[in-house]
Structures are given as structure tokens and as C-alpha cells.
Amino acid sequence: MSHFIQLHLLTAYPPANLNRDDLGRPKTAIMGGAKRLRVSSQSLKRTWRTSALFEEAVGQHRGMRTKQVGIQAAKRLQEKGVKEKDAQAWATEIAKIFGDVAKGELETSQLVHIGPEEQAAVDALVEKLADEYRAPEKEDLDLLRHKPSAVDIALFGRMLAASPAFNVEAACQVAHAITVHAAEVEDDYFTAVDDLNTGDEHRGAAHVGEAGFGAGLFYGYVCIDRQQLIENLDGDEALADRAIAALVEAAVKTSPKGKQNSFGSRAHASYVLAEQGSQQPRSLSVAFLRPVQGDNQAIEAISRLERQVNKFDEVYGPGAEQRFVVAAEVDYEKPRLEGPVVQGGLTSLFDFLTSDK
Secondary structure (H helix, E strand, C coil), X not given: CCCEEEEEEEEEEEEEXXXXXXXXXXXXXXXXCEEEEEECHHHHHHHHHCCHHHHHHHCCCCCEEECXXXXXXXXXXXXXXXXXXXXXXXXXXXXXXXXXXXXXXXXXXXXXXXXXXXHHHHHHXXXXXXXXXXXXXXXXXXXXXXXXXXXXXXXXXXXCCCCHHHCXXXXXXXXXXXXXXXXXXXXXXXXXXXXCCCCCCCCCCCEEEEEEEEEEEEEEEEEEEHHHHHHHCCCCHHHHHHHHHHHHHHHHHCCCCCCHHHHCCCCCCCEEEEEEECCCCCCCHHXXXXXXXXXXXXXXXXXXXXXXXXXXXXXXXXXXXXXXXXXXXXXXXXXXXXXXXXXCCHHHHHHHHXXXX
């Protein structure tokens, strides 16, 4: 069984504002002395785990990130006839199991990633407390914590400062995506017209604004520790394989939601290099330390990636036991990778990633 699965993706986006900074403009980074557009790993992970593709693939094995465990518990207690004061006091004790709660508040101080078993346990305890009209006891609260079977928690981990024993070590690392070439943030000057303005008094716009945007070819990197993922899922290899397939499809097909209504910048990856093996993982971002230039940046970027793989293999030994290429770039012909490599479509890639070869 391969220990690590690595994905290297090249995805081209037209003008877009996929992931905004504190000023509402596209995020950037300086690499190789040149400014690049950037999409944070947090944005990418949320895009993937909340996508319809991911939800359909993993079904109920999906968690929820929220601060409102206590708020929802108090609401349900009151709906079942518990007095407001008692409901809030009991719900506060429930919320404290998942995180710190400030005095007089029901929200946890941090977002908590809760598995479906934990939410079911909270719901069952709320029913019990309402039926017996009593405050929760320690034995009741101890039953709220489970090792979650939610694949998004197993993949991306969670940290609960209030109860470190229930932390989950992430089985997946995601790099910030960056453009392979130099890029600038540009400004879109736009106006909005009042439909009821006949122009008799003035022909000016009802609103004038500016919005930042950028376009480019992004390199993305994902590393999955398959053994850690199986361990996080209590040894359920079939569920781990479903999680891997769901993550890969979401990473290849879905786009961050930022300003999509304004830019319609949905995209699929033009090139995917998947690697399996027990070797120490490594990003291929160094291939783009010198910004890509030229008329066909996609082919040049692919060429650099494949040359970098071959160079790493030459210097450090084979970096993977098997490789698989999915190429949707029209000018791409065949992989120039040394060693075992297969080229095919997405369905064949799923089989490759979940095989025990």
C-alpha cells in the first residue's frame, strides 16, 4: 500500500477575484522576486469540502464547522419546554465540551469541527435533558466526544484546545496555489444604472465602484498521507478511498466561490500529475521560481514540472513508485517523465489512487 499520494495541478483562471485579502483585492505573494496571484489553502480546502461533488461522494460522513453548538442546543431545549434560563445554563455546559465559552455567552471562542456522531450525541442529550428536566451531569457530557468518522475532519484535522485528547492529526496538506508567472492585480471600474431613470433629468450612473481582479495559471499542490487517513477513520480503508476520490475530483473540478457571480471564473485543471509511493513528499513549486514567460505558458509550465520531477529523481532517487498524468491541455502530447507513468482520464486516475499496488 502506498503511503503518500501527491497531486500537482495546473489550473488556468480568467479574470477573477477568487480569494480576497483584507482590502477586498486578490491575494498575492512574492516568489522568485516577482509578484504572483495566490489562493490560500484555507480557501481551497473550504471550497473542496463544501462542494456538491464532495458531499455526494461521502454522504453523511461529513463534518460541520461552527461556533453555535451551544446556541442550537439552547434553542432546541426551549422548543421542548425548558425555561430560557435553564436552557442556556445546560447548553453552556454542552458547549464547553467543544471549546472555551466566555461568561454569559453560548458561542465557543473558536470554530469547532464537529463530526456527525458528535452532533447526534448532542441531539440525544438534549432530548434526554428535556424529558427528565435536569442539568447535564459529568457522565452525560463525557459521552459527547467521539472519534469522528467525518472524512473532512480526517483529511484536514482539527484542534480542540479545551480537550487535546480529541484533536485529529490532518492526513492532508494543501499548499497555497500561486501563479506560475508574474501577475498584477488590476482594477475593474464599473457602474450600475437605475432602470427607472428615463434620462430626462440626468444620464449619470446610480452607482460607481472599483473591484480588483487578476488572471493566471496557478500551480497547486496536495499531499495525502493515506496511512494517517485510514488511521483517522478507524481503519476503514473503503471510506478512506472514497475520501481520496472525492477530494481529488473536487480539487480538479471546483473553483473558489469568491466573486463568481461577477466573474464567472469556474475552471477545471488543465494538467494533473499524481504520484504514489512511500518516498518523502516534496512540492514542485521550485520549477516556477523563475516566472514562466512566452506565448504558450501552459505547455512551458507542464514542461518545467516534468523536467523538475526528472531532475529530483536524478539527484535524490525516484520520488514516487508510480505516476499518473491527466492532461486536458490541447497542445500536450505525452508525458516526458522518466520511470513508470500512465496517462488517462479522471476515472482511471481514481482507480490508480485507490489501488494497493
